[in-house]
Amino acid sequence: MPADGETRPPQTRPLQPLASLAPLFAPRSVAVIGASADPSRIGGRPIAYALRAGFAGALYPVNPNREEIQGVKAWPSVAAIPEPIDFALLAIPAAGVPQALRDCAAKGAKAAVIFTAGFAEVGEAGLALQAEILEIARAHGIRLLGPNCLGLFNAAIGHCPTFTSGIEAAMPVPGRVGLVTQSGAYGTHLLNMARDRRIGVRQWVSTGNEADITAPECIGWMAASDEIDLIGVYMEGVNDRPALFRALAAARAARKPVVVMKVGRSEVGAQAAASHTASLAGSDASFEAALRRFGALRAKTTEEMLDILYAASLSPLPKGRRLGVLTASGGAGVLIADAAEEAGLSLPALPEAAQTAILAANPLASARNPVDVTAGVLNDFSKVISATSELRGAGYDMTAAFFTSWTASPVVGPKLREALLAGLDGDVDHPFAMICQGDAEVMASWERLGMMTFEDPSRAIHAMGALARLAEAFDAPEETPPEAPAGVSLPRETLSELAAKRLLARAGIPIPDETLATTPQEAADAAARLGTPCVLKIVSPDLPHKTEVGGVRLNVPPLEMETAAREMLESVARNAPHARIEGLLVGPMAGEGVELIVGARRDPVMGPVMLIGLGGVFTEVLKDVAVELAPLSPAQALAALNGLRGAALLHGARGKAPVDVQAAAEAISRLSALAAADPDGFESLEINPLLVMPEGVLALDALIEPRKE
Structure with a gap:
């Protein structure tokens, strides 16, 4: 398990067809290992529920100490069952799970639910045991739900491999809602609330540790199901980003609403999610951006989620x-x-x-x-x-x-x-x-x-x-994502501002006409050619924050440039003696416009995301920043800009001329394409500021931070 506050990348999971979940949700035969004659016990409830719900398939309780369980013939072992089985439910101590899983594989099982806790959620020993059962399952083509989960039910066929109390009093009212939850106990709470709200839940699944089957896969199953019209999700983290994106895209294509309550927004909540189900919380803003991209809704509270599911289940x-x-x-x-x-x-x-x-x-x-x-x-x-x-x-x-x-x-x-x-x-x-x-x-x-x-x-x-x-x-129309810029790749080492801006220019983002000077005299000559007050900056790959060492001067008159350049070199040498100096950057002062901060960040869970905001107080104090998945089309970038609280400044507020918002959207789209083309090759890309003028834009400063190994 990662230490508190540490983020671990999602596992690489083999792509499995949705059809592989059919034995989980709709089996023809079920074996219950650890079956109990007591319908109130964990190993007894699934049998009692299946009998009450009228499960039409074959039911095989396995218990060496009983000849019959709750009126159903019991079997002393899995091997003794006379027919092949589709599905196995394991309600036994963790230490016995690997052998039981092998026994079920020998009987042809293609899906299994593991109620048992004591796996990845408890530490290294549990993580090793979870890896062992996953290896067994994959070797025999078994899909695993759990471990450490409450199972699932499919009310349409009376399939109830769960010990949740949510169907103890009564099965859900008839309906076409699917519920996917990463928490068993809270999933039960949701189920009870849904019943009280008269929301018809047809399928419900608790994914637990997600050693194999993930919540996104279950969303994808429901998105493809003819029996489900809308989907509610309780999530603590994302272990399978590609599956989540595929599932949300499929639900949107099928016009099936997906309503997600994602917890772990706070730092403490994210740590709690990791310790609870071994999930990854990731950046909350990035997660919300993913939902927005695929047309799913984020519910901040249980009440809100159930209200939306209720409304969508009744209304067009x-x-x-x-x-x-x-x-x-x-x-x-x-x-x-x-x-x-x-x-x-x-x-x-x-x-x-x-x-x-x-x-x-x-x-x-x-x-x-x-x-x-x-x-x-x-x-x-x-x-x-x-x-x-x-x-x-x-x-x-x-x-x-x-x-x-x-x-x-x-x-x-x-x-x-x-x-x-x-x-x-x-x-x-x-x-x-x-x-x-x-x-x-x-x-x-x-x-x-x-x-x-x-x-x-x-x-x-x-x-x-x-x-x-x-x-x-x-x-909404489907947006065509921008293509990656041809012949441009992100560096694996830190670049100076000038090198970063030149890379952005090759990607189609305009930059100022600037001169690299190697001496104060060359800086003075460059300023003289411009004949206007200039910007003077130190150029070094080791100084991402140049102002802190005296590495930025604005409005320098040409006649004062040589002195200013000499003073800057002395200041930088004194404050950052080990910095590599490539020279001095001399350029014209930018014209009037609105400054944006535009960046891309590599979210370890959700992938590359864009951060777009107005500069100055809007970013630092008001936190007026849009977060969107990369890549963004120009239309999507424009929508993000217009969604900022301070967007009026872009359109001519307080008597000022409007600026070229379309050019800004084009530049943002091109930066996003650069990030998406190499999603694991950088930590951050930043243009700060991107000056948006009445006509066109200029990237006045840039920083590219390569991936940290």
Whole structure:
């Protein structure tokens, strides 16, 4: 295991076809090694669950001390089972797992779940034991889930090799949601919460240590499954980046929403994730960039993840971000409007004709949007029909309706339902959130109409905002990644600023017209030729931070250049006596523009990522930086720039002329292509600043840090 705070690169894993997971999720026969007659014990629960769920395949409990277990014939050993097996469940001490796995291989098993802990999560001895069982599995073509996991279930066929308490009381409600979790206990918690939220979970899998099968592979399986429409994921780290990217890309191509709750955002949380399931946390910002690239959503809380899964399981995706609001409370309308702004939804006013029609039917209403029908409609529900019909006719992409506890009233509830359905012509054909109160059956009755139900208006609106983001991600055009610059490769040694900039120039990124001088006199001659105040910099591969040793001077007049150059050489010699000096860089002062900081960094888990931000206080104090996966197309780079909080500065804020944002996007794209072409050959590439002018850009300084072995 890595020490606290240390990051270990993901393992190189052989690419396995998704079909290799079929014996795991849909076996025809199951052997339970360590089977128990007690349905409350770890080795007994899977048998009890399978019997209750009606598993149609063959079930072979293995226990040398029993002739039958829970009414099923038991076998003294795996070898004694008369037929081949597809799948093995191992609920035995860690020391016995290697031999048991060999026995299962001899019976033809192609998948196995290992409940047992005591492997990579406990230290070097456990890591060695995990390596041993993985070697056995690969030698015999067995896919391993775990060890140290709670297993899985597939409700469609009653396959329940798990000891989770999440299905102890009842199997999940019917549905088409898949859940993938790297934590068994928290995965159980999610499962219980999903059931209480009436989210139909069809498949659930806990991946544990991920010695072989990873969470990304399970996401990929569900993305390809005809039985799953959307996927929820609880992750602590990424052990298989290529599989994650393939899975997310497949889900996006299939228009299947993926909602991920990724923990380990804090340093302490990342360390805890490593000790828990031997996972790698990696950079949180890089992980979020990967989700964004592939159209998946990041949920910060369990509640948020379940809200999005719930909404997406009931509603079609919207065609836009226009929200129509119907309410019996002016206060609720204000709250919803605030939440809509936070969620990025718009509340355009109803057309004048629609407002006139609503007011004609209900003079006390507020008819703009939100439409407040007031409590007066309790006396005449035709006013609800009128308002609902006008909202529907206005073609909003989503509707939110607030009717508090009216839905729970045996008198008012049916009238309200009838009025809303009449106003909708009986067809809920777009996302419709009923914000209301009532018991589970009341809420379920509205859900059967195709409406979401929420008690909290803010949660309802944020869930619909998530649906809008999913729709936009699925509908976004595929961007062609930029090609790597021909004939340009990253160095394996540190370069000086000048050498770094010349490399960037070969990659198509503009740099200033500068002169390398070897003496103060040559520097003076170069300044004289320019005839304007100049920039003077020391050139050394050993001085990435030149200002700290007196290696940068700005606005140097040509007549003062020789003296300034001599003083700079003396200052550098005094402050950095061992630095290799290539010379002095003399160039013109840059013109007006906006400074960007643009860099690429090698994330050890997620690969090369781009960091894009405005210079100065925006980066240092406001942390206004976009993080995106490399490579970026120019369109993607432009979107990242426009997404910065200070983006207005690029477009002419405070009376200043707008700058050439398109040229900046092109330069960022070219830097990203350079990074992506050699993802393991560098630690960081940085342009600081990239000056964006009214026409064009210039890389005024550059730093290339080669890979540290």
